[in-house]
Amino acid sequence: MAVISARGLGKTFxxxxxxxxxxASVRGLVRPVWRSIEAVRGIDLEVEEGEVLAFLGPNxxxxxxxxxMLTGILRPSLGSATVLGLDPSRDRVALARSIAAxxxxxxxxxxxxxxxxxxxxxxxxxxxxxxxxxRRQGELVERFGIGDYMDVPVRKLSLGERVRCEFAASLLxxxxxxxxDEPTIGMDVVAKREIxxxxxxxxxxxxxxxxxxxxxxxxxxxxxxxxxIIHHGSIIVDESMKSLxxxxxxxxxxxxxxxxxxxxxxxxxxxxxRTQDAVRYEVDTGRHRIEEVLRFLVAAGEVLDITVEDEPLxxxxxxxxxxxxxxxxxxxxxxxxxxxxxxAAPPPxxxxxxxx
Amino acid sequence: xxPLALVLRKYLxxxxxxxxxxxxxxxxxLGSLLSYAIFVFVFSRIWGTIYSGRAPIAGxxxxxxxxxxxxxxxxxxxxxxxxxxxxxxxxxxxxxYLLSRPYDFVLYHYADRMxxxxxxxxxxxxxxxxxxATFAGPVPLASIAQAFFLLLSLLLAGSIQFLLQxxxxxxxxxxxxxxxxxxxxxxxxxxxxTLVPLxxxxxxxxxLAWFTPFPSIAYAPARIAVAYTPHEALRLAGLQxxxxxxxxxxxxxxxxxGRSRLTVQGG
Numbered sequence: 001m002a003v004i005s006a007r008g009l010g011k012t013f014x015x016x017x018x019x020x021x022x023x024a025s026v027r028g029l030v031r032p033v034w035r036s037i038e039a040v041r042g043i044d045l046e047v048e049e050g051e052v053l054a055f056l057g058p059n060x061x062x063x064x065x066x067x068x069m070l071t072g073i074l075r076p077s078l079g080s081a082t083v084l085g086l087d088p089s090r091d092r093v094a095l096a097r098s099i100a101a102x103x104x105x106x107x108x109x110x111x112x113x114x115x116x117x118x119x120x121x122x123x124x125x126x127x128x129x130x131x132x133x134x135r136r137q138g139e140l141v142e143r144f145g146i147g148d149y150m151d152v153p154v155r156k157l158s159l160g161e162r163v164r165c166e167f168a169a170s171l172l173x174x175x176x177x178x179x180x181d182e183p184t185i186g187m188d189v190v191a192k193r194e195i196x197x198x199x200x201x202x203x204x205x206x207x208x209x210x211x212x213x214x215x216x217x218x219x220x221x222x223x224x225x226x227x228x229i230i231h232h233g234s235i236i237v238d239e240s241m242k243s244l245x246x247x248x249x250x251x252x253x254x255x256x257x258x259x260x261x262x263x264x265x266x267x268x269x270x271x272x273x274r275t276q277d278a279v280r281y282e283v284d285t286g287r288h289r290i291e292e293v294l295r296f297l298v299a300a301g302e303v304l305d306i307t308v309e310d311e312p313l314x315x316x317x318x319x320x321x322x323x324x325x326x327x328x329x330x331x332x333x334x335x336x337x338x339x340x341x342x343x344a345a346p347p348p349x350x351x352x353x354x355x356x
Numbered sequence: 357x358x359p360l361a362l363v364l365r366k367y368l369x370x371x372x373x374x375x376x377x378x379x380x381x382x383x384x385x386l387g388s389l390l391s392y393a394i395f396v397f398v399f400s401r402i403w404g405t406i407y408s409g410r411a412p413i414a415g416x417x418x419x420x421x422x423x424x425x426x427x428x429x430x431x432x433x434x435x436x437x438x439x440x441x442x443x444x445x446x447x448x449x450x451x452x453y454l455l456s457r458p459y460d461f462v463l464y465h466y467a468d469r470m471x472x473x474x475x476x477x478x479x480x481x482x483x484x485x486x487x488x489a490t491f492a493g494p495v496p497l498a499s500i501a502q503a504f505f506l507l508l509s510l511l512l513a514g515s516i517q518f519l520l521q522x523x524x525x526x527x528x529x530x531x532x533x534x535x536x537x538x539x540x541x542x543x544x545x546x547x548x549x550t551l552v553p554l555x556x557x558x559x560x561x562x563x564l565a566w567f568t569p570f571p572s573i574a575y576a577p578a579r580i581a582v583a584y585t586p587h588e589a590l591r592l593a594g595l596q597x598x599x600x601x602x603x604x605x606x607x608x609x610x611x612x613x614g615r616s617r618l619t620v621q622g623g
Contacts, residue, residue: 016532071456075616096458106453110373112380117373124369125457125464127362153380 003177003209004047004070008079010233011040011065039065041233042079049176052203052210054224054241058321062233063213067179070211071101084176097126100175104182107162108169109154115165116150119172126173133172140168144198160191167198177209178202184216196222217314221245231321244313251311254293255280262301266293282311370464371471378472385476392433392480393487399425400491414555420582421553422492426484427506427581428550428574434477435514436545438469439538442525452618462607466518473514481510496582505589509577512596516572519603526607529614544568549575572599 017033019025040062047053057063068074070083072092081088086095102108109118123133141147144164149157157165163183170178180199184192200223202208214220220227220241227244229237237244253272256264261276269288273280283293290308297306357365378384400422407418416424442465445451455461485495497503524541527534548554548570554562565571576592 068452073452073455074618092455093458096456099456101453101456103453106450108453110377112377113373117376121369121373124362124366125459127359127366127458129357129362 001049002046003049004045004081004083004211006043006045006066006070006079006081008042008044009040009066009069009076009081010038010042010078011062011069011074012077013037013039038233040069040076040230043230043233043235045228045235045238047209047211049209050203050207051226052199052224053212054220054227055211055213055230056220056227056317057213057230061230063230064181066230067101067181067211067213071099071179072096073101097173098175099177099179100170100173101179102166102170102181102183104180104185107154107166109162109166111155112153114149114151114153115146115157115169118154118165118169119150122169122172128173136172136174140171143201144168159187160194163187163191163195164198167195171202174206175208177211180210180212180214182214183212184214184219192216192218199223217312217317221313229317229320237320244316247316249310250285251316252283252285252290253280253307253309253311254283254290254297255305255307255309256297256300256303257305258300259302259304264297264300266296269293366459367463367467370467374468374471375475378476385479388433388476389479389483392429393483395429395433396426396484396487397491400487404491414553416553416555416582419492420496423488423496423582424553424578425551426488426492427481427510428578430477430480430484430510431513431517431574431577432545432550434480434510435473435517436542438473438518439521439525439541441469442522443528443534443538446525446528455615455618462519462522462604462611465522466515469518470514473518474511477510477514496584498584501586502580502584502589505580505584505593506577509580509589509593509596512593512600513573513577516569516596516599516603519600519607520569523603523607523610526610526614529610529617545570545573549573549578553579569599569603572596 014034014036016028017035019028019033039060043062043066055063055066065074069076070081070088072088072095075089083095084098088095108122109115110121119137120133123137128136141150144167146161146165146168149161149165154162154165167183183199184195187195196219199210199212203210203223210223212219212224224241226240227237228235256279258277262279263274264279266281266288269281269283271279272282279297281293283290294306294308297303403418403421403425407413407421410418413421445454454464457464489495497506520541521538524534524537527537548557548561548565548568550573554565554571554575557565572592572595576596580589580592
């Protein structure tokens, strides 16, 4: 059953353009110039109950705007969405009872008070009965190991401790969907590992649907089962993490260190790095058999060390973003050369309009 | 717990947590108390000099003028700065994140801000009463009914202040810089009933003032303190209740219209 569904969902922001100089400021009062920014351009998506979805994209791709529309914070400019059968912008309050939103750069805990006060407030906000609140809080405190600092002011907690409290607080009302926007931003490796473990546990144990945006590929690789990539406000990839990883596995980075200077030569392959006694190749296994590549490398000299690595997923995803940008630039250049305007071509990210 | 009790608890706990947060830094209250004490001291000297050997002005003798100022300033110092933090929440985009919760947005903020403001106003009132007893003579509260009306009137004044300032803060949905609106509001509030009683204003200004909410903000509680009659107290409290309703409707309307214009780009 789809718990999140969007049809042609889009959002356009309008911001006033501020030109330099006094004269321009006066002109701006009489005839303001507005800039329209299409943050999200009519996306379609369906998320099933219990899914762990990575919603990826570079900065300004439209990730956070999409989350804000799905949680009822922003009203869409076009299209529609349903979350747990509710219209987020119309049924914001009803929907808020069944979802949680964790924004990595915003805290829901009172900074100068201990987490227990914030838990009490959130329990009241979500209208959880007193005894039930005590039970749920006790369970979360134990599960997240936060008992020792429930009475310590949040400002005195380490980032990892604070995030654990933050995450436990967001589960207090037993949400069916958790939207996480950059949950591990600014964290060290230990805190990141903790939060990923907690996400996995919550998904497996409570069958909570997780909608995660993150720039941290580690979050995605460890936690998510499906990836949607959004770029310039449009969805460009929607596939399983397995399939995305398969793309990474089809490219290998092969490195060899020789005992003496050597210069291997593999037909059809150029090294990505070469020194007197070492060389690295990027091998597309669809075009070159790895066994053949290794044979050439071993034959070139006495081998001290050899490594074969999958290309990092981060590179694959960056390649997808760059490929899109290159495609858009080529299309624009083509249109300019032909002197034509094509509706189907990817539009620019921003367009300017004038309004009196 | 009944559904109504659960809803009420939501706002009571919000007020209580806000109070706890305020109490975490009691030093913040000192600044407010000190400014208020300086204002009261300076104005009690000024009124003392003005009234020296003079007959009452517009029905107020020197003692009444000082007590009027003390009470009127409680509403200005205790409830006069909601706009600053609300506008900050609007501009920083924090307001957007608070929208994803199951509560009445205006009521939650009312509970949150008043939870911290009421105790502060109570401390200011206690300071004002003790300073007034020193500079102007006995506290002018003659009956429990008068004390009740004074406290009710102060609460209504604080609530009107909150709702009007919340409405002003939400103009950020339309204009990028709205501090000027608050500046005008503050100055009008100061002139119309805070610094001096309404009766001191020219006749035309007095007549116009009654069409504005400002007499309900400072004049009403101060007048109840210095010239109490049951009839006058009821009339002023009724006027305040009407302005409270009007301000609440304005606030709701501005929020409903403004929310659709909410713009928060990026994470």
